[in-house]
Amino acid sequence: xxxxxxxxxxxxxxxxxxxxxxxxxxxxxxxxxxxxxxxxxxxxxxxxxxxxxxxxxxxxxxxxxxxxxxxxxxxxxxxxxxxxxxxxxxxxxxxxxxxxxxxxxxxxxxxxxxxxxxxxxxxxxxxxxxxxxxxxxxxxxxxxxxxxxxxxxxxxxxxxxxxxxxxxxxxxxxxxxxxxxxxxxxxxxxxxxxxxxxxxxxxxxxxxxxxxxxxxxxxxxxxxx
Amino acid sequence: xxxxxxxxxxxxxxxxxxxxxxxxxxxxxxxxxxxxxxxxxxxxxxxxxxxxxxxxxxxxxxxxxxxxxxxxxxxxxxxxxxxxxxxxxxxxxxxxxxxxxxxxxxxxxxxxxxxxxxxxxxxxxxxxxxxxxxxxxxxxxxxxxxxxxxxxxxxxxxxxxxxxxxxxxxxxxxxxxxxxxxxxxxxxxxxxxxxxxxxxxxxxxxxxxxxxxxxxxxxxxxxxxxxxxxxxxxxxxxxxxxxxxxxxxxxxxxxxxxxxxxxxxxxxxxxxxxxxxxxxxxxxx
Numbered sequence: 001x002x003x004x005x006x007x008x009x010x011x012x013x014x015x016x017x018x019x020x021x022x023x024x025x026x027x028x029x030x031x032x033x034x035x036x037x038x039x040x041x042x043x044x045x046x047x048x049x050x051x052x053x054x055x056x057x058x059x060x061x062x063x064x065x066x067x068x069x070x071x072x073x074x075x076x077x078x079x080x081x082x083x084x085x086x087x088x089x090x091x092x093x094x095x096x097x098x099x100x101x102x103x104x105x106x107x108x109x110x111x112x113x114x115x116x117x118x119x120x121x122x123x124x125x126x127x128x129x130x131x132x133x134x135x136x137x138x139x140x141x142x143x144x145x146x147x148x149x150x151x152x153x154x155x156x157x158x159x160x161x162x163x164x165x166x167x168x169x170x171x172x173x174x175x176x177x178x179x180x181x182x183x184x185x186x187x188x189x190x191x192x193x194x195x196x197x198x199x200x201x202x203x204x205x206x207x208x209x210x211x212x213x214x215x216x217x218x219x220x221x222x223x224x225x
Numbered sequence: 226x227x228x229x230x231x232x233x234x235x236x237x238x239x240x241x242x243x244x245x246x247x248x249x250x251x252x253x254x255x256x257x258x259x260x261x262x263x264x265x266x267x268x269x270x271x272x273x274x275x276x277x278x279x280x281x282x283x284x285x286x287x288x289x290x291x292x293x294x295x296x297x298x299x300x301x302x303x304x305x306x307x308x309x310x311x312x313x314x315x316x317x318x319x320x321x322x323x324x325x326x327x328x329x330x331x332x333x334x335x336x337x338x339x340x341x342x343x344x345x346x347x348x349x350x351x352x353x354x355x356x357x358x359x360x361x362x363x364x365x366x367x368x369x370x371x372x373x374x375x376x377x378x379x380x381x382x383x384x385x386x387x388x389x390x391x392x393x394x395x396x397x398x399x400x401x402x403x404x405x406x407x408x409x410x411x412x413x414x415x416x417x418x419x420x421x422x423x424x425x426x427x428x429x430x431x432x433x434x435x436x437x438x439x440x441x442x443x444x445x446x447x448x449x450x451x452x453x454x455x456x457x458x459x460x461x462x463x464x465x466x467x468x469x470x471x472x473x474x475x476x477x478x479x480x481x482x483x484x485x486x487x488x489x490x491x492x493x494x495x496x497x498x499x500x501x502x503x504x505x506x507x508x509x510x
Contacts, residue, residue, distance in 0.1 A: 169446075169448065169451075170448055170450035170451045170454070170487060170488065170491055171451075171491050171494070172451065172454055172455070172491055172492070172494070172495050173416060173420050173434075174420065175417060175420035175421045175423075175424050176417060176421075179390065179421065180387060180388050180389070180390050180395065180421055181388075182417060183387060183388070183395075183398075183414060183417050183418055183421065184384055184385075184387055184388035184398075186388070188384065188388070189384065189385055189388030189389070191381075192380075192381040192382075192384035192385040192388070193363075193381070193385045195381035196355065196363060196366065196381040196382045196385055197355065197356060199378060199381065200352040200355060200356065200366075203348070203352070204349075204352065207345060207349075
């Protein structure tokens with residue numbers, strides 16, 4: 001965010017390469033017109049010229065001029081970054097009773113808590129947009145705080161639900177009330193019994209034949225097969 | 226006018242009632258010894274059962290069958306002569322329980338009571354017990370064929386034993402369903418068979434359920450809390466098993482106190498029911 005070679009406070013007329021103009025009589029209208037010119041130069045991406053205008057406006061006790069000057073020093077746009085100077089201008093801004101959203105941003109510059117991204121946003125937006133952006137930020141903050149609360153509650157609920165679910169899931173499986181009939185129907189059971197007995201009969205017959213052959217006619221004991 | 230002749234109280238209606246009750250009680254009193262012996266045996270009071278059976282086993286094949294089992298299983302002090310006599314009495318009387326245990330006494334690798342080992346004879350006794358419609362004999366045949374790797378032959382015996390609520394039969398059938406050996410693999414049915422066997426307090430069923438829940442295998446989600454609860458029930462059903470005790474302790478260390486406590490609560494809710502006794506199987510024949 002630092003632009004090298006621009007270390008000193010520029011003067012708008014000098015920066016433009018024009019001969020020094022007649023110094024206008026100070027007054028709110030003049031300050032406003034210098035501030036408006038600064039905004040125009042900023043939009044035209046003439047940052048060095050724009051900061052010179054904002055500083056001039058600040059010198060004329062223009063709160064917004066001081067604010068934008070502070071922003072440009074804060075992020076190093078069109079001038080070497082200088083948080084000290086940014087803080088000084090933000091304090092000037094605060095002395096001049098700026099709109100609430102500007103005052104809040106100035107306080108953040110003083111506290112060095114203003115994010116660079118937000119500072120760039122403030123600088124690019126016109127005053128009305130800036131007010132809306134500030135409101136949006138506030139809403140986002142509220143949403144963030146509210147959302148965090150909701151998330152915390154949801155997280156606690158999820159943990160509790162997880163514990164209960166785990167307990168429920170880990171409960172032992174209960175066999176069906178129908179008992180073994182749920183596994184093997186009576187018809188199947190009877191068929192299996194018959195199949196088993198047929199198998200036994202087959203084995204017995206085979207064993208008997210084999211034994212008879214082996215013992216050459218010796219009597220087969222009843223339970224040997 | 227009434228005479229002073231005394232009437233026989235037994236010829237009156239209340240008298241007849243009294244006499245019939247007396248006869249019934251007399252019959253019950255006569256039947257009592259075998260029932261007392263079986264009751265002692267079913268409640269694992271084996272020494273008491275052994276004493277009561279002594280007076281009955283020469284004449285009653287059923288009493289002889291139970292004595293045969295107690296001596297084969299070494300639940301009574303060793304007495305080969307008594308054991309052989311009891312088993313033979315049971316066999317002669319075609320008592321299915323006795324046939325089943327005579328079979329065991331002659332199995333190669335298990336032979337006891339001085340019986341010569343013969344797998345063929347053992348199978349013969351078992352077959353006769355099955356032919357007599359005794360479901361535990363079907364379970365034993367199932368186990369025997371499975372042990373020999375003949376799952377297809379085992380299938381009908383396992384299925385019938387399972388349908389008859391024999392805990393071992395249910396367990397063996399569940400293993401066949403889990404592995405898809407001799408029957409079509411079916412995890413859902415296997416779980417039903419396993420839980421039914423566990424409900425009859427069969428320790429191997431509890432242990433298998435624990436193993437499935439611990440490893441998350443065969444369609445069972447991994448759940449160490451459930452595994453621990455099953456192991457608690459397994460060790461309660463088979464307190465002598467060192468293997469189960471070690472598995473339980475190892476899992477307890479793995480899951481921590483809080484989960485152990487949840488598992489204990491879940492295990493406490495489990496309701497086992499008494500396994501059918503030999504008397505139930507006799508009655509169902």
